[in-house]
Amino acid sequence: MRLFVSVCELGNIARAGERSHIVGSAISKRLAQLEHQLGTPLLVRKRHGVVPTPAGQTLLEHARAMLESAARIETDMQSYAAGARGQVRILASVSAMTESLADDVAGFLQMPAHRSIQVDMEEHVSPEIVRGVREGLASLGVCWDAADLGALQSRPYRSDHLCIVVPGRHPLAGRKSVRFEQTLDFEHVSLPVNSAVQVMLQRRAAAHGRSLRRRVIVSNFEAALRVVHAGLAISVVPREVAQLQAAAYGLRLVPLAEPWAERRFIVCFRDAQLLSSAAQLLLEHLASKHAAAG
Known part of the structure; x- marks a missing residue:
């Protein structure tokens, strides 16, 4: 698997051999045996190298996962040693x-x-x-x-409190609190749609006969706050996270007046x-x- 990944990454059997200190012919033989064992071509030989076939691309993903798992096992065992x-x-x-x-x-x-x-x-x-x-x-x-x-x-474990984060001049910025339904008139920046809070917000919006208008999807709260700072959207974010950077970004935190806002x-x-x-x-x-x- 290591040799196969190396060949795919470098696109060249000879260079993969140099990296692994194995002659290219030995790698070619092992890859041919692997293709025979799996019963499908894994690489397409071109003039200046090789590229994975669709089957090879699938195997490449599995191989990387296997190698990562093997490295984690080795690290864990070393800690015991x-x-x-x-x-x-x-x-x-x-x-x-x-x-x-x-x-x-x-x-x-x-x-x-x-x-x-x-x-x-x-x-x-x-x-x-x-x-x-x-x-x-x-x-x-x-x-x-x-x-x-x-x-x-x-x-x-612990708990936190969801709030609405908006730019300083946003129409909701002066509110002491806001209902979630009132935020649905504005575009949101959110975390991935399959995260627990986003699934919950979708359901809450649907209960009001509305939908959550996502303009931007990000992977972390800092990115969400930057999007809000840019004035592109508002966001539902834990107060405990947002208050650390709200002042630096000039943002306003408006409490959500909802029983589910405390998580x-x-x-x-x-x-x-x-x-x-x-x-x-x-x-x-x-x-x-x-x-x-x-």
Whole structure:
């Protein structure tokens, strides 16, 4: 797979051989065996190199995923070889990651008793978080409690408050609060449409017989705030995130007068009894943040 990826990336078998310190003829033989085993051509030989066929392009995507997984396994095992007592992987929503999770995990790792624990975090939308935890790709997931958890277990974590972010001269800028329905007259900048908050906003808009007019879709809150600053659209953003940059961008935060504007986050997992001791310690640490907030 490494040789196949190298050939596809360089578009040339000889150069791939130089990178891998293998003669080109040996690579050609291995690729021919791979094509024979799979029963389909993977590469088209051209005058100045090679390009993947449609089947080859599909295999290339799988091969990259396999190599990334193999590298992650190697890293995880090296941490144990170096004496680490535990390793925990977390999948988290962009809201949780941006607001408090990074600080909470850092605080956990700074405790003397936890300095031999390694924690890896990866950002995903809520459906992917639930699926990843369910399929064993991560020990813990942090997402909004509105996500469909299925059979997963959960513990409460922190909460945040959604607000409307608008430019200083926007018609809604002077309001003390605003109903969500009133924002539907304006174009929005949003996170990916399959994120939990965007699915919820679509449903809320539909309940009013309206649709959410998305002008821009971005992958993170900082990009959303930049779009609002440019005057292209307004956005529904957690107050805890927006207030950090609102002053710098000259933006106004208008509270949403909706019962669902306060969101509660959870830590989800497959079975508390099956968690490693390191994951259990981290779970208790994160859950304690909910208790501390009352």
